[in-house]
Amino acid sequence: MERPSAEEPRAPIEPAMPPERHLAMPIQSLRKWSGSEERTLLAPGRLRTPWLSRLVVFGGALALTGYGAWQMYQVVSVSRTTILQWVLLALFTINFSWIALAFTSAIVGFLALLRRRAPGEPPRTLASRTAVVMPVYNESTARVFAAFAAIRESIEATGLGEHFDYFILSDTTNPDVWIAEERAFLALRRRIGPDARVYYRHRQKNTHRKAGNIADFVSRWGGHYDHMLVLDADSLMTGDCIVRLAAAMEADPDAGIIQSLPLIINRNTLFARVQQFAARVYGPVIAKGLAVWMGRDGNYWGHNAIIRTAAFAAHCGLPDLPGKPPFGGHILSHDFVEAALIRRAGWTVYMLPELEGSYEESPPSLIDLAARDRRWCQGNLQHSRVIGSRGLKLATRQHFATGIFSYLASPLWLFQLIVGITLVLQTRYVRPEYFTKEFSLFPVWPRFDAERALALFALTMGILLAPKFFGLVLMLFSRGERQASGGGIRLLLSTLLEILLSALLAPIMMVIQSGAVFQILAGRDTGWQPQRRDDGSIPFHDIVRRHRGHVFLGVATGVSAFMIAPSLFAWMSPTIIGLLLAIPISWGSGLLSAGLGLKRAGLLLTPEETFRPPIAVRASELQEDFARDGFDDADAIAVLHADGEMRACHEAMLPTAPPRKRGVIDADRAMAEAKLVDAETIEDAIAWLKPKERMAVLHDRALLALLTSLPARRPMSAVHAV
Incomplete structure (x- = not known):
């Protein structure tokens, strides 16, 4: 079957999910x-x-x-x-x-x-x-x-x-x-x-x-x-x-x-x-x-x-x-x-x-x-x-x-x-201790x-x-x-x-x-x-940061063990070597x-x-x-702004939003709305909206409509005025 390209017209979308059929899950x-x-x-x-x-x-x-x-x-x-x-x-x-x-x-x-x-x-x-x-x-x-x-x-x-x-x-x-x-x-x-x-x-x-x-x-x-x-x-x-x-x-x-x-x-x-x-x-x-x-x-x-x-x-x-x-x-x-x-x-x-x-x-x-x-x-x-x-x-x-x-x-x-x-x-x-509470010859x-x-x-x-x-x-x-x-x-x-x-x-x-x-x-x-x-x-610097404590522990353990007894160092050598080589081992592996x-x-x-x-x-x-x-x-914002069919499909997949309670303000949504109102072009919106604000826009049909109304670029008259 020939694969359609991303640019071909899309057929009307079917429901993204089947009708609900609930099971109680206490x-x-x-x-x-x-x-x-x-x-x-x-x-x-x-x-x-x-x-x-x-x-x-x-x-x-x-x-x-x-x-x-x-x-x-x-x-x-x-x-x-x-x-x-x-x-x-x-x-x-x-x-x-x-x-x-x-x-x-x-x-x-x-x-x-x-x-x-x-x-x-x-x-x-x-x-x-x-x-x-x-x-x-x-x-x-x-x-x-x-x-x-x-x-x-x-x-x-x-x-x-x-x-x-x-x-x-x-x-x-x-x-x-x-x-x-x-x-x-x-x-x-x-x-x-x-x-x-x-x-x-x-x-x-x-x-x-x-x-x-x-x-x-x-x-x-x-x-x-x-x-x-x-x-x-x-x-x-x-x-x-x-x-x-x-x-x-x-x-x-x-x-x-x-x-x-x-x-x-x-x-x-x-x-x-x-x-x-x-x-x-x-x-x-x-x-x-x-x-x-x-x-x-x-x-x-x-x-x-x-x-x-x-x-x-x-x-x-x-x-x-x-x-x-x-x-x-x-x-x-x-x-x-x-x-x-x-x-x-x-x-x-x-x-x-x-x-x-x-x-x-x-x-x-x-x-x-x-x-x-x-x-x-x-x-x-x-x-x-x-x-x-x-x-x-x-x-x-x-x-x-x-x-x-x-x-x-x-x-x-x-x-x-x-x-x-x-x-x-x-x-x-x-x-x-030669003088313990209990009698001992040794x-x-x-x-x-x-x-x-x-x-x-x-x-x-x-x-x-x-x-x-x-x-x-x-x-x-x-x-x-x-x-x-x-x-x-x-x-x-x-x-x-x-x-x-x-x-x-x-x-x-x-x-x-x-x-x-x-x-x-x-x-x-x-x-x-x-x-x-x-x-x-x-990145190597992240590896060094994560394992430098392990290397320090290996050095301290190795030096201490060798000073106590070379035999102890030999006995602990597998552990000591693993810690000493933590950075190259992590990097190489x-x-x-x-x-x-x-x-x-x-x-x-x-x-x-x-x-x-x-x-x-x-x-x-x-x-x-x-x-x-x-x-x-x-970029999600750019895609939904440029592709009307995709935006319609996205909105069709959104659940019905519950009514907002009076006096309860979602800070991310409020900031997103303010930035969209202030934006002159979609480039402004893309540059200004933070990740949580973007999520607020994608979840809200009213904000999506506001996003859609933004022009792709500033009118030439506005550019000349600047």
Whole structure:
């Protein structure tokens, strides 16, 4: 089909959204719940608690932790144990339990994947209707709409497209991006033609952010649909994957949420390709382990999952937490809480990690990851106020605990290092106490069993690296995946490179996450900035500014450790080196050239890079196509002034404005009106209007009319007069 140009006359616009069909979405209570409110299962035979897997995972982790704690006690109890040594033992035990649990879960995943089966035939028919929804927030429209169009094409190609409608749900606050989205939406509809079933809605106020965006859709239009498939702005999913999810939901009358496993693709910087490789090689082992022991008490990651719409509406209305942010206010990491509430009500939540065709992207640099991680950190720590909610399943509480501890682990690791340094410092410089209150023939000072400590360190590293080894073994055993990853030798070299780079990045992330935890505990709230999803580098001065504190900490730690004992410096060298090199590591890992160079050498290669998924290829083609329209580069005010048809379409998409309350003045609207009245040309308006004032103009039909009345340039008489 020939693509119309941006200049061709537009057909009259259809409604941007279908007629509303409301679903009640009551706010849920975290304090009140009765077991009688839990629904009765329609297919109870499907809900089988995987007790054996949980025994292996949690029992095995407990046994390993007990053994590690005992060995650590033997290390520090050569002589009489001091208070600091007890503290060291406690911190070690907590940190060791974390990696032990990951290890035993990975064992379960590894054994399960050894017995994996090929997926069956895709469904030929569906009985339900599904809304495919993509929430967006100040994104590149060329990239977002290209991915969205590729997903739609892939679904339609299955022959089951009539069961799906497609929605872009915008929370965008940038006026230029908002108009670019509308233009891209209209262009996509023109491209598809009749029966596009593509819709677009922009919220005037992004209340409660993404969770509020989804809730607004469900409460107003959710009644049309049995299910909704939730995407992220960087999601790609094949039609085969989506129709299989819809069929799985139809086949299980008790399923509330079914989560797929998104693989990372399309990444080219060194940092992002390390993440991409790790997620591809080790991620399936970890995800399969989680899926096995979680069973139907699973979790939800907020995207690339299908949800039963009525169940979500009835049980996932999120309350605001008492108090102010960071621990109060609206819930940031809403997905965990939505899974908890829908599971509490008797619906099941589970993952299908073996389902192929689910993809996402990752941050291109360490600084971008840190920005996203700061928001996730606050959201997970906020769950400390949700974990005790009435009626939650035990497995759900464990999900919350895991999320909370995933961020507390960094400051605990940092404290363990500090206590270790202090003990060595005490041994070297503090005079032993010869005259204690208790009789002793020998001075009391800390001593360690160096040989046992070395063996314990080797055990810890083995447990830490074992999930990576499991993933590598599975890739090596699969001929197709091994060859698509560059062959066995390159796969081994890539794994070693990933381990080395991850080891260098680990201490930097430890300090970053520790700082985030301390800031949140001190009451500092995070913002909600749009994520960078390109492969562009960050200015070097910004990298220096963000990491100079890490370098200073590395210098101070290194000098102190070397002055105390060269052996201590050697023991801490991985941490010290990572901090000392924080600036070049962050800069180099964010370089596009470094990532592409390794790609050309066949290192950190994933099967999806060697044989790109057709949907990713199609999305790239469409992105180039959309980019040629230049929607992302245009000024919103100029576009609406120059293009009457676009202005009419924009006004048709605006909701009916409520009447203004007397005596209540919107400052941004008042300023925008004053500037438009004072402006002599559209150039004046473009130059004078600030972003919030521009948004006020775009939301107001009267101001748009005032904008339209401005001439494009000053009359010649006025120019001569000047």
